[in-house]
Amino acid sequence: MLRNETRFIREAKYYEKLDKQLVRCLLCPWKCLLDNTQTGLCNVRKNIDGKLYTLIYGLVSSVAIDPIEKKPLFHFYPGAPIFSISSVGCNFKCPWCQNWEISQVSPEKFPGEYMSPEDVVKTMKNYKVPFLAFTYNEPIIWYEYMYDTARLTSREGFKNVIVSNGHINIEPLDELIPYIHAANIDVKAFNPSTYLKIIRGKLEAVLDAIVEMKRKKIHVETTYLVIPGLNDTEDEFRKMTKWHLDNLGPETPLHLSRFYPMYKYSDKPSTPVETLEKLWSIAKEEGLFYVYIGNVPWHKGENTYCPFCGKLLIRRIGYDILEWNLDEENRCKYCGKKIHIIGNRWKKPS
Numbered sequence: 347m348l349r350n351e352t353r354f355i356r357e358a359k360y361y362e363k364l365d366k367q368l369v370r371c372l373l374c375p376w377k378c379l380l381d382n383t384q385t386g387l388c389n390v391r392k393n394i395d396g397k398l399y400t401l402i403y404g405l406v407s408s409v410a411i412d413p414i415e416k417k418p419l420f421h422f423y424p425g426a427p428i429f430s431i432s433s434v435g436c437n438f439k440c441p442w443c444q445n446w447e448i449s450q451v452s453p454e455k456f457p458g459e460y461m462s463p464e465d466v467v468k469t470m471k472n473y474k475v476p477f478l479a480f481t482y483n484e485p486i487i488w489y490e491y492m493y494d495t496a497r498l499t500s501r502e503g504f505k506n507v508i509v510s511n512g513h514i515n516i517e518p519l520d521e522l523i524p525y526i527h528a529a530n531i532d533v534k535a536f537n538p539s540t541y542l543k544i545i546r547g548k549l550e551a552v553l554d555a556i557v558e559m560k561r562k563k564i565h566v567e568t569t570y571l572v573i574p575g576l577n578d579t580e581d582e583f584r585k586m587t588k589w590h591l592d593n594l595g596p597e598t599p600l601h602l603s604r605f606y607p608m609y610k611y612s613d614k615p616s617t618p619v620e621t622l623e624k625l626w627s628i629a630k631e632e633g634l635f636y637v638y639i640g641n642v643p644w645h646k647g648e649n650t651y652c653p654f655c656g657k658l659l660i661r662r663i664g665y666d667i668l669e670w671n672l673d674e675e676n677r678c679k680y681c682g683k684k685i686h687i688i689g690n691r692w693k694k695p696s
């Protein structure tokens with residue numbers, strides 16, 4: 347079915363017009379050069395008669411209320427529900443994408459619904475959920491809609507989260523940052539060649555964007571999906587943790603996530619739990635305070651331990667918090683040291 351609705355089409359914010367109806371998109375580091383009628387690598391930005399348009403303004407592919415731990419964010423309003431929305435498209439081509447049905451589809455063939463920024467605010471108020479996540483597919487390429495929506499929800503006192511690959515140019519990022527409160531960014535490997543050849547992205551640009559978010563005081567957590575044979579060597583992982591320590595500081599949480607066979611990597615093996623445990627130990631050894639193991643239910647790597655006295659602070663199973671050993675100011679109940687957590691544990695509004 348071909349979509350024929352103009353309400354999803356808006357002029358893009360970041361591009362330059364060149365000769366002969368050529369345009370160059372300036373949103374992400376690909377800087378796609380597009381002839382008339384051509385679409386960018388992300389599938390969702392198109393040159394129409396010498397102007398660049400987004401094809402997905404308000405095009406919503408999924409809506410859900412998730413636990414904030416699912417993003418994953420473990421140090422930002424723990425236990426809170428978060429209204430989560432997505433669109434279609436991506437500026438990467440990860441062969442293991444778990445959301446490939448929305449990330450690699452053309453918007454013109456996707457039967458999504460229109461949801462205005464005002465509709466988002468109304469729905470969040472109805473469900474009494476003051477946190478919003480742009481997630482599931484890559485939100486950067488939904489820029490115009492994300493910007494308008496995040497600006498509106500911020501004005502209403504809500505907090506916004508992006509779950510992203512971090513592949514964005516600094517200028518558009520800086521314009522968005524005032525309306526974003528937290529981010530989980532994937533570092534998918536620590537090898538520029540893996541990024542270029544397999545993921546189809548630029549590692550340096552991702553690292554620069556993460557540093558910029560941190561510098562501008564967004565709460566940042568990173569995720570490293572460990573894929574056997576792709577990014578799981580000790581050498582590569584140590585380089586990543588050293589970079590993390592030097593640029594983001596020891597208090598920035600790192601989530602090691604277990605890979606399961608998916609999409610074009612359906613024939614690859616899952617990550618052995620021993621590999622995740624080994625990398626967890628390396629990250630701790632390098633000096634990171636908060637390192638987690640995800641996608642392994644019931645593993646103690648889901649818990650938060652005090653980096654100062656070693657005691658168990660937060661016990662989790664999956665996305666549920668079962669034990670909480672922090673005071674009202676997020677200090678360790680045992681040694682009294684301040685723990686890097688933004689906001690208090692979520693309490694249901696009465």
Ligand code: SF4
Nearest residue numbers: 371374377378386388
């Ligand atoms: S956002 Fe899309 S069109 Fe723009 S440079 Fe990136 S991949 Fe190309």
